[in-house]
Amino acid sequence: xxxxxxxxxxxxxxxxxxxxxxxxxxxxxxxxxxxxxxxxxxxxxxxxxxxxxxxxxxxxxxxxxxxxxxxxxxxxxxxxxxxxxxxxxxxxxxxxxxxxxxxxxxxxxxxxxxxxxxxxxxxxxxxxxxxxxxxxxxxxxxxxxxxxxxxxxxxxxxxxxxxxxxxxxxxxx
Numbered sequence: 644x645x646x647x648x649x650x651x652x653x654x655x656x657x658x659x660x661x662x663x664x665x666x667x668x669x670x671x672x673x674x675x676x677x678x679x680x681x682x683x684x685x686x687x688x689x690x691x692x693x694x695x696x697x698x699x700x701x702x703x704x705x706x707x708x709x710x711x712x713x714x715x716x717x718x719x720x721x722x723x724x725x726x727x728x729x730x731x732x733x734x735x736x737x738x739x740x741x742x743x744x745x746x747x748x749x750x751x752x753x754x755x756x757x758x759x760x761x762x763x764x765x766x767x768x769x770x771x772x773x774x775x776x777x778x779x780x781x782x783x784x785x786x787x788x789x790x791x792x793x794x795x796x797x798x799x800x801x802x803x804x805x806x807x808x809x810x811x812x813x814x815x816x
Contacts, residue, residue: 764799
């Protein structure tokens, strides 16, 4: 449990990262807001309880994403089934109203294609392009080498590009 002087520091981190972690979780649980809120609360509770062990020489962002990643792994292991992003097509309502219909449709198509990727690649794409984390941060979060993350992301993007071209650019080829 954090010391009294750490509570204010943790509160600042919480305010800065609560939306980021919520969005990461939201993408990973098929856009189920209730589940995302519950898991986000659990993650920050775990982080708060372990805050005295947080190494201030490491970025908080990496530390909290590692906790989030591990919590998701445990959550899905307990459920014994992995929920892909199949419901991602429904995310169109999540896109800001300022987006055009074409932009909403494009987002929907891309999210649908992402949902077809293997779960590990879905997570990497989400961390990189939704949460805007760098390869080094992602590597620390998922416990892999940076080069392996870079390679896996490259393969995921190539797959997405090929699938997009096949299904949406040249569907009758």
